[in-house]
Amino acid sequence: MAVDEDGLTPHVRGVFVSRSEVMDADDVRRALWRMAHEILEHNQGVSDVALIGLQTGGVPLARKLAANLAEIEGSNIPVGYLDVAFYRDDIGLRPVSPREPTEIPFDLSAKTVVLVDDVLFTGRTIRAALDAVTDFGRPASVQLAVMVDRGHRELPIRPDFVGKNIPTRRDELVDVREDSVQIGEYKESDQ
Amino acid sequence: MTPAKHVRGVEDLGKDGILEILELSNHFLEVSNRRIPKVPALRGKTVANLFFDDSTRTRLSFEKAAKRLSADVMNFSVSSSSVKKGESLRDTVETISAMGVEAIVVRHKSVGVPWMLTQWTDASIINAGDGAHEHPTQSLADCYTITQQLGSIAGKRIIIVGDIKHSRVARSNVKAFSALGASVALVAPPTLLPSSIENWPVDIIPDLDVAIKEADVIYLLRMQLERQEESLVPSLREYTNLYGLTFDRSKQLQKTALVMHPGPMNRGVEISDNVPNLPNAVITNQVGNGVIVRMAVLYHILGSGIALAGLNSEDEDND
Numbered sequence: 001m002a003v004d005e006d007g008l009t010p011h012v013r014g015v016f017v018s019r020s021e022v023m024d025a026d027d028v029r030r031a032l033w034r035m036a037h038e039i040l041e042h043n044q045g046v047s048d049v050a051l052i053g054l055q056t057g058g059v060p061l062a063r064k065l066a067a068n069l070a071e072i073e074g075s076n077i078p079v080g081y082l083d084v085a086f087y088r089d090d091i092g093l094r095p096v097s098p099r100e101p102t103e104i105p106f107d108l109s110a111k112t113v114v115l116v117d118d119v120l121f122t123g124r125t126i127r128a129a130l131d132a133v134t135d136f137g138r139p140a141s142v143q144l145a146v147m148v149d150r151g152h153r154e155l156p157i158r159p160d161f162v163g164k165n166i167p168t169r170r171d172e173l174v175d176v177r178e179d180s181v182q183i184g185e186y187k188e189s190d191q
Numbered sequence: 192m193t194p195a196k197h198v199r200g201v202e203d204l205g206k207d208g209i210l211e212i213l214e215l216s217n218h219f220l221e222v223s224n225r226r227i228p229k230v231p232a233l234r235g236k237t238v239a240n241l242f243f244d245d246s247t248r249t250r251l252s253f254e255k256a257a258k259r260l261s262a263d264v265m266n267f268s269v270s271s272s273s274v275k276k277g278e279s280l281r282d283t284v285e286t287i288s289a290m291g292v293e294a295i296v297v298r299h300k301s302v303g304v305p306w307m308l309t310q311w312t313d314a315s316i317i318n319a320g321d322g323a324h325e326h327p328t329q330s331l332a333d334c335y336t337i338t339q340q341l342g343s344i345a346g347k348r349i350i351i352v353g354d355i356k357h358s359r360v361a362r363s364n365v366k367a368f369s370a371l372g373a374s375v376a377l378v379a380p381p382t383l384l385p386s387s388i389e390n391w392p393v394d395i396i397p398d399l400d401v402a403i404k405e406a407d408v409i410y411l412l413r414m415q416l417e418r419q420e421e422s423l424v425p426s427l428r429e430y431t432n433l434y435g436l437t438f439d440r441s442k443q444l445q446k447t448a449l450v451m452h453p454g455p456m457n458r459g460v461e462i463s464d465n466v467p468n469l470p471n472a473v474i475t476n477q478v479g480n481g482v483i484v485r486m487a488v489l490y491h492i493l494g495s496g497i498a499l500a501g502l503n504s505e506d507e508d509n510d
Contacts, residue, residue: 086222086230086260091494095194098218135227 014186023181031163036068046077050111055083055100057118080104087128109137118176120146123157147176194495197316199305200325201366215487233262236293241267243299249319253296256485288312315492323357330363331484345372350402352378353412356385360453378402382423403443410451414460437463
C-alpha cells in the first residue's frame, strides 16, 4: 500500500516524509520490464494469464505490467482491479473503507491470476485478496508480483515476482510511485 | 469523517454521512453483481430485526443486506414474541441486547422509539420507520436511485405528492433531498399537509398539473387507505383526479423525469395501473437499491471502525 492519503490507513494523522530514494524512475521501469519477462518465462507465455491490481497502489503497476507483456508478446491480457477492504481481518479494529472500485471484467476460472501490489509487508492484504479472488471464480493458480518486498511477514505468504527486496524497520514506510520508490516515515502533522 | 453510531433519522448522518453512504453503496452494488454476492465484512456481528409494526420489503431487505455482509441475523416479530404476553418494549430490548447484538433495526408505530432504545442498549440503532416520523434507509435508497439515474441530486426539482402528513418517507426525504441541494415541492390537499409545515425547507404547490411540468422527479406517496375513516379527502376518486399520476397526466412529465414510489402501491389510486411500467418509473430500482444502501448503512456503522476508532493501533501496516 502506498502511503497515499486515500489509502487504507486513513486514521494516521501525519505526512509521509521521505528519508531516502531507493529506486529512481529508471530502476522502476527496468524492474517492471524484468518482471514482465519473468511472468512470461514462469508461465510459458500469457495465453491464460490475467493480472489483478490491488487498489490502490497495485493498479498502476498492473497496467504497466500488462502494457509490457503486450509489447513483448503482442497480445493483450485481461486486467482487473480489486479493493480488498471487505475481506480484511481488521474490520472493526480501525477504519476500513473501500476507496476505489473493484472491477474484474472477465471470468478468472481456469486462469493463472497474477495479483499485483506495490508493497508486500505483513501479507494480510494478500490474504484478503486470495479470499476475494476465490469469490470470483476458481483460478488454475494464483501468483504474486510486488514492486517492493519489505519483510516483516505475519502470514505464510511469499511473492513470485519482486521488483526489489528492501530491508526495513517495522515503523518505516515505503512509498512506491511510478517514477520512484522512497523509504521514510510518518511525521505528526498539526492537523 | 467519524462514522455514525446510530441511524435513527437523516440528521444522524447529515450531508457528509449521506454522501459517504451513497459512495459506499457503489461498492456494494458491485458486490451484489458478483457470482457470489457476499463478502465476509461483518462476520461475527449480530443484527437483530425488531419489527413491532408490519413490513415486508424493509424487513426482508435488512435481512438480505445483513446476510450479504455475513452478519448473523435475529428476527423478531411481535406476533410470535413475549410482547404478546405483556413484555414491555424496554424489557424486550434489554433481553435481546443481553444476548449480544451489535445493531438493532427497529420499526415501531410510535414516534421516537429508536431514540428511546439508545438509553437501554449499547447496540447501534437503525430506524426502519417510527410512526409518521422518519424512515432514513428508505430515503437513502431513494437518494441513491436518483443519483444513479440523474447523476446527482443537487439542483434537481423534486415534487413529493400525496399524504405528506402521515408519511415518514416524506419527512426523511425532505430532509435528505434538501441536505443534498435539491429544491423540494410538496403537492397535497391542505388536509394531508402537516401543521408544522412552515418550518420545512419546501415549496407548497396545490396543483399537481402545475408542479408536474417542472419536476425532475415525481415522488408519489401511498394513499393510506386505512385513513379513509378520518375523511381527509372527499373520496378516493376525487383524490385520483386531482393528485393521482394517471397515464394522461404522466404525459406532462419532462422526458427525463423519474417516477418514484416507496411502495406498497395502491394501483388505481395514487398511481395508474400502467404508469409503473413507464421507462422512467424507477420503482423496482428503489427496491433493489434498498438492499444495497442497507448494506452500506450496516457496514458504515459496524464495519468502518468506530468500535476502537479512538485507539491508535500499534501495528500499523502499510501493505
